[in-house]
Amino acid sequence: MASLTRIIEKHIEELLEGTSEESVFLSRKDLAQHFGCVPSQINYVIRSRFTPERGYIVESQRGGHGYIRVIRLCLDMPEERANHIEELVGDTVNEQDIRRILANLQYRGIITARERLLIEVAARFQEEIGRDLLDLSPYKRDSLHAELLKRLLRSLALG
Amino acid sequence: MASLTRIIEKHIEELLEGTSEESVFLSRKDLAQHFGCVPSQINYVIRSRFTPERGYIVESQRGGHGYIRVIRLCLDMPEERANHIEELVGDTVNEQDIRRILANLQYRGIITARERLLIEVAARFQEEIGRDLLDLSPYKRDSLHAELLKRLLRSLALG
DNA sequence: AAAGTTAAGGTCAATATTCGTCAATAATGC
DNA sequence: GCATTATTGACGAATATTGACCTTAACTTT
Missing domain, CATH: 3.30.56.130 (Transcriptional regulator CtsR, winged HTH domain)
Structure with missing residues (x-):
């Protein structure tokens, strides 16, 4: 260590x-x-x-x-935070990206551990549905992931 | 074994x-x-x-x-609490049910306002995808809702 | 003032060390 | 028997470390 x-x-x-x-x-x-x-x-x-x-x-x-x-940097204003999230997430993210982003946000005190858990579970569920039930392409799944993640984080950043 | x-x-x-x-x-x-x-x-x-x-x-x-x-994140959830979630949510829930359940949980101090927000946003996103993109039947959408909600709540180990 | 010298920091590639993924097989439980 | 769960191994990806060589800016000397 x-x-x-x-x-x-x-x-x-x-x-x-x-x-x-x-x-x-x-x-x-x-x-x-x-x-x-x-x-x-x-x-x-x-x-x-x-x-x-x-x-x-x-x-x-x-x-x-x-x-x-x-x-x-200090991102105090909600507006700044929201923009930062857009950049952070981008248009597509895989599950590994999501984990990395969430770990980072928690580390920076922007989300709590429970919030992180909720987001991970939601993303996993979506992945599962997209893959097993709907047979979406990996690219499609990743862009849905990005969209979900951005909405979730935005809702927190602005609230 | x-x-x-x-x-x-x-x-x-x-x-x-x-x-x-x-x-x-x-x-x-x-x-x-x-x-x-x-x-x-x-x-x-x-x-x-x-x-x-x-x-x-x-x-x-x-x-x-x-x-x-x-x-x-949490201690093992007692069996009864898990069952309670099952009962609370059931096999299908519409968006109105979700809001009602979440309001109740927040009122009881079991989830925070931000956690509630996350769950609502995740559910809405799923609804939107299921409806607009995938053309799922209302019944199918509601049962996916139920599944998502149960997973989210179970992960927080609440009852 | 120009040229040379010195004292920084930057880049890149090679190597070593971990962990992750995926698919084939085996074992287990119903 | 069939479906799920567990085991294995080959291959791939990410991270850390090191060193040789490059670039830039200030200082010194002429």
């Missing part, structure tokens, strides 16, 4: 929590040195963990006095 | 009971090794036993330091 990536991720999260600013400035080289890894490992952590999907924006600059800046 | 699947199921349940956390992290490879089976057997146990319908959520990650995380 001791994954370097997760350790570094945690570290950056703590830096963000420990500041009143909306962002932190990191030094790739120093971080890598501190955790005893190659610098590109930091890029990997950033790319895989601090994504817009998870509510972060990242800026950086090369050269002397270079830095990596991680900015925490 | 002591099928491998049941033994592994039991093992995971015991892990869940033996922790104060709401979830356990499993290693598919180690588990398989421990029980002397192929790794995909673990997937079978998870898929057939630890479903959202039974109140579990499962997350997993591949690759280095990968894991399977089983989250338990």
Whole structure:
């Protein structure tokens, strides 16, 4: 359970929590040195963990006095949240995408565990019906999934 | 009688009971090794036993330091409560029935307003698909409604 | 001011480590 | 016997780690 990536991720999260600013400035080289890894490992952590999907924006600059800046987005307004959901879901999602999106939303405190469970059950039921009873194509099923997911999440975001 | 699947199921349940956390992290490879089976057997146990319908959520990650995380949302539902759901919902329900049932559950504090909203939205979406896209008979639609509602409520383990 | 030097960060591909899926078969329960 | 459930294994997909090589910006020297 001791994954370097997760350790570094945690570290950056703590830096963000420990500041009143909306962002932190990191030094790739120093971080890598501190955790005893190659610098590109930091890029990997950033790319895989601090994504817009998870509510972060990242800026950086090369050269002397270079830095990596991680900015925490806050989506307070319902309108923003709704738009974010549209992007997150897109036009088609498979069951794996759904699980990933829901885990992320719960992690960010946007939905509760029970709400997540309800959404999963609804999606599974729809998948089952679409596959076994109606013999829909996988593509059709995925686009129905996307539509269902967007409606469910929108109803929460706006409410 | 002591099928491998049941033994592994039991093992995971015991892990869940033996922790104060709401979830356990499993290693598919180690588990398989421990029980002397192929790794995909673990997937079978998870898929057939630890479903959202039974109140579990499962997350997993591949690759280095990968894991399977089983989250338990609720305690086992007593038999009588399950029966109560069956009675409450029956074999067919129309949208009006659904609204009535949900209003009642919310009034009794068994579900939140947001959960109610999710269930209603899911039911409406299903109705819409069944009617407009698939041209199902009203009876068929109502029995699908009943099935969906029962699954959703059962997953929340309410009575 | 231009050119060179130094000090950042970025990209990409190779490799290793897990887990997931699917379909064939076997076993079990009715 | 037939239908459902369980077991297995081959193959595929995702994630993590590392290192070689590239790009950019500031500083230094001429």
